[in-house]
Amino acid sequence: MKSVGIVVEYNPFHNGHFFHASKAREIANADCVIAVMSGHFLQRGEPALTSKWARAHMALQSGVDLVVELPYAFSTQRAERFAFGAIHILHQLFCKSFCFGSESGEVQDFEEMVQLTNNRHNDIQKLIQLHMSQGSSYPKAQSLAYEQLFHSTAPIDLTKPNNILGYHYVQANQQFPTPMIPLTITRKNAHYHDEIFSSKHIASATSIRKALLSTENGIDEIAPYVPKATFLALQHYLQTYGSFHYWEKYWPFLQYKLLSSSPLELRKLYEIEEGIEYRLIEWARKTNTFEHFMKQVKTKRYTWTRIQRMLIHILTNTSKEEMNKKGNSPEYIRLLGMNETGKTYLNQIKKQVSIPLITKISAFKELIAFDIKATKIYSFALAPEFRQKLLESEWKQSPLIVSSPTGKELS
């Protein structure tokens, strides 16, 4: 059996994701589509709208055959670490290829760009440092460095979010002795940051979340843009847990954490440096909502995303020391769910996988302590009576087994 890997957040799974999964299967000529999906906290420093179980379920009903978890130690990192963790896991699962959406759409361009930048690694790093010392954020400094070095000769535009991720996937993949075949497809219609629906059936996850969270009939509004399975899963989630998960729900706990910690304690947490802890504490005292807090804390130097990632680590009390221990390379693969195809594939490869494949956590409590803690904290968006139910899902849930046809039409 031949598999293709994809790197996803599915926050939530929508028609664009359906298109991506089926296109990946098609151009890779794969029997099995494997998604490595972020757990409860995401790369832009946000909690996922619903639990990883609910999101895995959506995916398995809409064309994905096997879903495994991208651990906290990678899912909440800047693009380079994030990409490395995800590619590492797909590699461990013997994917023949991986396929990502990008603005560019040409995989040769990514390979060329990686080649170009590998050759100029030191020059790039120096220029990035220079621009950061002049007050630019990391992404801005990076893009300025590329512009200076490559001008219009750069084969891809690294100011585009999906190009950046793709670039890092390709780069990470080349570090393995037997790399996977990289594939890319052009992202259709919706732009990553779009907040309004711009097409009849395709909308960005951002605009879908916005609709879900800001209007009373959010679920009905998003119906045209998501598979039926997503629609039902979101409805079911609300019925089961009483709420979605989003930053504003964690604000009281973040504020409490900031106001009960000393600057020294905060400095021990991952990504907290350069004195930003004082700024965070000060504004935690002076603001009442997460949005107001973020607007005050943001500066030119610190992007919204970077600050949100810091705040996730503060909220989960994740130290530099712990993260440096766990963040080298994925030490396990946690199975979230599969259909018959995924199960067959897994049975074929599982004896060759060199790190633990986790189906029940009881024997691996220490190894996945980080993800357990992430789930504990993730549960705090819910009312007390629902928190425990979510926590139990972390302890008791076996991988989902979903019987579903693959490659079915848009519902």
Place this chain on the structure above:
Amino acid sequence: MKSVGIVVEYNPFHNGHFFHASKAREIANADCVIAVMSGHFLQRGEPALTSKWARAHMALQSGVDLVVELPYAFSTQRAERFAFGAIHILHQLFCKSFCFGSESGEVQDFEEMVQLTNNRHNDIQKLIQLHMSQGSSYPKAQSLAYEQLFHSTAPIDLTKPNNILGYHYVQANQQFPTPMIPLTITRKNAHYHDEIFSSKHIASATSIRKALLSTENGIDEIAPYVPKATFLALQHYLQTYGSFHYWEKYWPFLQYKLLSSSPLELRKLYEIEEGIEYRLIEWARKTNTFEHFMKQVKTKRYTWTRIQRMLIHILTNTSKEEMNKKGNSPEYIRLLGMNETGKTYLNQIKKQVSIPLITKISAFKELIAFDIKATKIYSFALAPEFRQKLLESEWKQSPLIVSSPTGKELS
């Protein structure tokens, strides 16, 4: 001018407190009644129902002339440290005498008891250790030790809560070269732990809090048992801040703190020892309310009060290291409020007071960092929009100046 000191929590100020203050003035033949009052967290490991400002206000309108704060580092301690801190402050304020309520009612009995126990200090300590090693709580072990050593010859019954405090006041007072005159009055009618109203005008603070928190018309129900000023102050507090402060309100934050901390981190906090951190973490995961949590965590060895004090230190993130630095003896006196009499008295003595008398905190931020942090955390019982108002009271509030007659009749 002659002053008498009293040690109080006023949670809330009731008719029994009024009786205590006027009786203290009478038997001490004092011009000025000085109350050293616990700040936002109390000796039994509980948040005070209302802010220290609201409670100081109640007291100043009902017969107390000067209110100063017992800092967090003493107000949340077991009887011995609590008493030492309070007596130290009254001594610094040149009180000629101090007056406490007790079950015994005879001050000579306390002096005799202190004498007796001082002589047998080592024997007592050994017996206490023995009983604790056999699983008794500290108060139980102490009372068993006294029973073994003194049988019926003990002049006071140290199983009674006010006798215990009184004993420690008298003992602390004797450590000063020029001790104050100790005075005691018998507590009237209401027993400390009473949860029901047992008299027409006198009720325990416990029963008053219970009525306030458990019934919708709580405020009306308690009217017969508190001065009019208390009644109005409680009404005003609800209007201003939307809620009283009680443990259940802090439960989400305590649970979050327990679930986001490692056992090692908890062990660094004050009073957390002997492995209880594991028990606390385990039950935080399995329970949904503070009451349920407490019922599960309590053991024969750990009294309800002792556990609540631990939990206060966990909630406020107070480390052993910090507490050992701050807890030796009070390093400042914070003025909460006064009437004309209190002001005159203060003007007479203030030049002789050997530690800072704090009226505005801006110049003393470092010194009272503990009390500032306590207030930050205390604010989390309130809705976000009210938290800041309470925090500002800590920063901006000058001592209250209340014009009120002293020694007025019960309203």
